[in-house]
Amino acid sequence: MSEALRAIFVRDLKIAFRAGGGAGVGVVFFLALVTVVPFAVGPDMPLLSRIGPAILWIGALLATLLGLDRIFSADREDGSLDVMMLSTTPLELIAVAKGLAHWVATGLPLTIAAPLFGLLLGIEPAALGTVTLTLLIGTPAITFLGLVGAALAVALPRGGLLVAVLILPLTIPVLIFGVAASAGTGPVPFDTSLKFVAALSLFALVLGPVASAAALRHIRE
Amino acid sequence: MPLIDLANPHRFLALARWLVPVFALLAAVLLVAGFALGFRAPPDYQQGDTVRIMYVHVPAAWLALGIYVMLAVAALGTLVWRHPLADVAAKAAAPIGAVFCLICLVTGALWGRPMWGAYWVWDARLTSMLVLFLLYLGILALWRAIEDPGTAGRAAAVLALVGVVNVPIVKFSVDWWNTLHQPAAVFRLDGPAIHPSLLWPLLTCALGFLALVLALHLAAMRNEILRRRVRTLRLLATAEAR
Numbered sequence: 437m438s439e440a441l442r443a444i445f446v447r448d449l450k451i452a453f454r455a456g457g458g459a460g461v462g463v464v465f466f467l468a469l470v471t472v473v474p475f476a477v478g479p480d481m482p483l484l485s486r487i488g489p490a491i492l493w494i495g496a497l498l499a500t501l502l503g504l505d506r507i508f509s510a511d512r513e514d515g516s517l518d519v520m521m522l523s524t525t526p527l528e529l530i531a532v533a534k535g536l537a538h539w540v541a542t543g544l545p546l547t548i549a550a551p552l553f554g555l556l557l558g559i560e561p562a563a564l565g566t567v568t569l570t571l572l573i574g575t576p577a578i579t580f581l582g583l584v585g586a587a588l589a590v591a592l593p594r595g596g597l598l599v600a601v602l603i604l605p606l607t608i609p610v611l612i613f614g615v616a617a618s619a620g621t622g623p624v625p626f627d628t629s630l631k632f633v634a635a636l637s638l639f640a641l642v643l644g645p646v647a648s649a650a651a652l653r654h655i656r657e
Numbered sequence: 658m659p660l661i662d663l664a665n666p667h668r669f670l671a672l673a674r675w676l677v678p679v680f681a682l683l684a685a686v687l688l689v690a691g692f693a694l695g696f697r698a699p700p701d702y703q704q705g706d707t708v709r710i711m712y713v714h715v716p717a718a719w720l721a722l723g724i725y726v727m728l729a730v731a732a733l734g735t736l737v738w739r740h741p742l743a744d745v746a747a748k749a750a751a752p753i754g755a756v757f758c759l760i761c762l763v764t765g766a767l768w769g770r771p772m773w774g775a776y777w778v779w780d781a782r783l784t785s786m787l788v789l790f791l792l793y794l795g796i797l798a799l800w801r802a803i804e805d806p807g808t809a810g811r812a813a814a815v816l817a818l819v820g821v822v823n824v825p826i827v828k829f830s831v832d833w834w835n836t837l838h839q840p841a842a843v844f845r846l847d848g849p850a851i852h853p854s855l856l857w858p859l860l861t862c863a864l865g866f867l868a869l870v871l872a873l874h875l876a877a878m879r880n881e882i883l884r885r886r887v888r889t890l891r892l893l894a895t896a897e898a899r
Contacts, residue, residue: 584819591803591812598802602795602816605788605823647819654736654811 440525441533448537451510459541462499463549469495470553481558488557489567489618493611495553496546496571500578501600501607503542507534507586508652517590517652527652531587531645535580543575566626567618570633574614577637580644581606587651610636664741666882673875680872687865694858701855708855710768715843716863717761718786720870722824724754725789728796729821732814742878744810745885747817748800749877753870755793762786773837781830782838789827792820806885 452459473491474484484491511517520530550571551564559567585603592598610633617629663669691712701708728750734743765783766776777783796813803809831840842850849856 584815588799588812588816591808592799594802598798601791602799605791605795606819608788643819647815650736651812651815654815655808 437525437529440523441529444520444530444533445537448534449541452537452541459545462503462542463545465502466495466499466546466549467553469498470556474557485558485560485563488554488559489563489570490615491557492550492554492559492567492571493574493615493618496543496550496575497578497604497607497611498600499546500542500575501582501585501603502597503538504579504582504586504603505589505592505599507538507583508590508648509586512590517656521652521656527649528645531583531648531652532641535576535583535644539576539579543571543579547571547575563618570614570617570630573630573637574610574633577610577633577640578607580637580640581610583644583648584651587648587655590652591655610640666742669742670879670882673879677872677875677879680868680875684865684868684872687861687868689865691858691862691865694861698854698858704772707768707771710764711855712858712862714761714764714768715859716866717757717764719863720866721754721758721761721786721789722827724750724757724870725793725817725821725824728754728817729824732817735810735814736818742882744806744814745878745881746874747810747813748806749874749881751793751796751800751813753873753877755790755797757866757870758786758790758793762790778837780836780838781834782827782836785823785827785830788823792816792823795820806888 470491477483477487508517511520521527523530547568551568554564554567582599582603584606585599588602589599613629613632613636617626617633663672695709695712698709700706728747731743731747731750734740735747762783765786769778770776796816799813799816800809803812828841830836831838843856843859851859
């Protein structure tokens with residue numbers, strides 16, 4: 437069974453990193469967002485460095501959400517979703533493997549790019565490390581919660597933006613604690629917020645695949 | 658007639674035909690009585706006459722939450738027990754719940770302006786109610802986006818169940834966080850903390866709005882059943898015409 441899961445993980449990674457797969461687009465969108473905000477806010481560096489962690493988090497959130505609808509829809513189009521649903525490997529574990537592949541292709545590049553983009557926003561080096569750490573722990577939560585939306589997108593002909601709208605309310609706690617951990621100087625201590633982010637990621641790691649597998653089964657019957 | 662007989666749409670329609678006017682009449686009577694009591698109730702010692710917004714704001718909040726819980730139970734009915742009318746009930750309830758959530762948010766903003774000096778603050782109770790409103794809108798959008806009613810019902814059911822985790826957060830937000838919004842005053846373990854002269858109009862209005870919701874919900878369910886029949890007839894006619 438682990439052979440099958442590893443094969444799915446590698447397959448999804450290969451598809452994502454090849455042409456048309458969408459692995460790099462998330463980072464480009466992230467860069468576009470980080471570039472646009474100073475145009476709107478003004479080149480006020482102290483202000484930008486204060487809201488910098490929040491901008492990075494919003495960018496990571498949106499870049500991940502907008503790429504979610506491709507996770508299962510692409511497989512539905514070429515028939516491999518039916519093969520996955522008929523296989524002996526539990527659909528929940530297949531969802532975990534696909535979610536992990538999506539995170540490595542989307543969330544991880546965003547996390548790696550975040551400190552570089554943070555320099556554009558004038559964030560302090562110590563804060564850069566904090567933001568990157570919170571993103572590293574928090575982006576899996578967004579991806580795995582997004583699996584539910586990705587499963588619902590199978591039923592939608594032109595899913596895309598609707599999926600992002602559906603999943604956004606569920607990812608708000610991750611955003612709240614992620615930014616609170618990045619800020620570090622708020623009323624709640626840094627490590628408490630970070631632990632909450634980690635807890636949310638672990639919670640999403642279980643809830644997301646289970647809910648998305650259930651959704652796929654009900655939608656495809 | 659055992660309750661499960663109502664799973665038959667024909668029997669349900671027969672029941673709804675006389676039940677909707679009964680609930681509508683009950684709603685009219687209770688709401689008129691509730692508003693009359695509300696206007697005759699004494700003003701609050703701190704807030705003066707503005708406290709009377711409470712008689713609309715609080716029942717709207719209770720109903721917004723209650724309808725979402727009912728939606729989640731209907732979702733279980735669709736996914737687990739395959740009840741034939743569960744997704745009809747969920748589809749009918751979603752717009753009603755969304756409107757009451759909006760009423761709660763708007764009346765709350767109008768109440769907050771004189772009381773707190775702000776139309777909106779980002780405290781836990783208000784934020785979680787806004788998230789509830791977003792969840793309602795998401796469910797409505799999902800229903801509209803999928804063509805086949807059966808698939809749409811199941812997809813919306815999954816979404817409703819995933820979002821039900823927000824309901825306890827809304828209820829207990831005033832206890833778990835330091836909020837500007839007032840803590841629970843009616844549904845507490847120690848019993849209501851409101852004076853009876855304000856509590857009775859509040860409960861009357863709440864029951865009136867509940868009767869209104871029941872009337873609207875049953876009527877909407879009836880409309881949805883008829884809508885699906887029209888759709889089936891149209892599909893059959895198109896198939897036969899070929």
